[in-house]
Amino acid sequence: MELREIIEAINEEKQKVGGIENVVWLAAGGSYGGFYPGHYFLDQEAKKLRSKNITSNEFVQAPPAFVGENTVAVVCSMRGTPETIEAAKVVKKLGAATIALYVDESELTEVCDFKFVYDSVAVDSSDFSKTNAAYGLKIAMLLLDVVEGYEHVSVALQSFEGVDSAYRQAVTDIRTKAIKWALQNRESKSIHVLGSGATFGAAYIFSICNIMEMLQIDSPTVNCCDFFHGPFEVINEETSVFLLVGEGGSRSNDERAARFLQEFGGKNVFLLDAQDLGLNKFDSKVSEHFNHLIFSPILNNVFMRELAYQIKKDYMTRTYMWKAQYN
Incomplete structure (x- = not known):
């Protein structure tokens, strides 16, 4: 069916x-x-x-x-x-x-x-x-x-037809930036990941699955709105931050976080913009709901893999998963 x-x-x-x-x-x-x-x-x-x-x-x-x-x-x-x-x-x-x-x-x-x-x-x-x-x-x-x-069901369902090609174009477009990010962060002991609205799920997966599970690097996930209610106190010129700037209603929250990080952060601050991934080419009536579908595989298959290469890490190895009994 x-x-x-x-x-x-x-x-x-x-x-x-x-x-x-x-x-x-x-x-x-x-x-x-x-x-x-x-x-x-x-x-x-x-x-x-x-x-x-x-x-x-x-x-x-x-x-x-x-x-x-x-x-x-x-x-x-x-x-x-x-x-x-x-x-x-x-x-x-x-x-x-x-x-x-x-x-x-x-x-x-x-x-x-x-x-x-x-x-x-x-x-x-x-x-x-x-x-x-x-x-x-x-x-x-x-x-x-x-x-x-x-009311937007037709354009929403039609938009799925553009997901695969948008992802593959984004892989090509973003790889050079991913290599630069990996080179800058190969010594990082902690990588903060920020997102909000429709991108927050992709930020969460990048933290817990890609950076912590696969690379065994500490990685807090912070909502861009709550960033200003505590987490921004750890920012200095050395803090590694990966910020997702999404399409949709919460974009202004991501941009506010970006302005702060550009002023008070350092060389280890990185912004990944949905518009650089082609999400602005989706119909504006539904585009925000497609953020995750492009962000998440790009983070896993481009950024995580590039960092793994730079730190000489086999991202299929684990410390506890599939080994330790936790049930």
């Missing part, structure tokens, strides 16, 4: 209990961050639908009271993370309709009502309009259109 057919089937079934009222996004790590654009879209655009993005094990231990028969749960795991499978079981017992996003079949795809395979963001040959983040966003757009109606 196509995504719209899945959403329409769920919506028809849920009419028996009053319709779809809530959407929960369940995943862990990078998959959790990958749901940010879908959640952010509904948070911004929906008038009635409630959306909550929650990490798998947090949901297992403390599911929100609103989750029940009027809920759609979108659950993502590349290969079947145990706590995500458990989250799917819990949310299904609570009466929610479940959609699994996956790369490899696992118990997750057995538990969920519907399943949809996606392309990995870390694989160069992937179609970047078919990643987990892209499908999460498309599900959010279709849910809004089916349940409430979404």
Whole structure:
């Protein structure tokens, strides 16, 4: 079944209990961050639908009271993370309709009502309009259109057709800057990542998955708005800061942070602008919701890899993951 057919089937079934009222996004790590654009879209655009993005094990231990028969749960795991499978079981017992996003079949795809395979963001040959983040966003757009109606649905869905080519052009356009950034930061012991609005999920993934997990470098993630409520006190000429400047309503917040960093920061401040990645070529009615779909793979596949090369780090090695017992 196509995504719209899945959403329409769920919506028809849920009419028996009053319709779809809530959407929960369940995943862990990078998959959790990958749901940010879908959640952010509904948070911004929906008038009635409630959306909550929650990490798998947090949901297992403390599911929100609103989750029940009027809920759609979108659950993502590349290969079947145990706590995500458990989250799917819990949310299904609570009466929610479940959609699994996956790369490899696992118990997750057995538990969920519907399943949809996606392309990995870390694989160069992937179609970047078919990643987990892209499908999460498309599900959010279709849910809004089916349940409430979404006036920009046609241009939004058409915009997915330009994602892969925009990403590939951005890879070419930004590589020289990425090499320069990696050279300047190869001695950095900590890299602060800033973003806001629709870019915050990409900033979060860059910190926890790319810099901390893959390169084992400390990396706080800070919202550009909250930057001025504490975190800016650590800025000096040596502080390494990576700022995402996005398209959309929160761009002015990113630009405010940029002005401060340009005045008080030093050579290790780097700004990655959505307009340099071609996001301003998307229709302005929907462009902000596509920030993540370009930013996140660029950060993983260009910036993280360039820094790994400069510090002579095999980014597939881990200290604890796949080794230490933590369950």
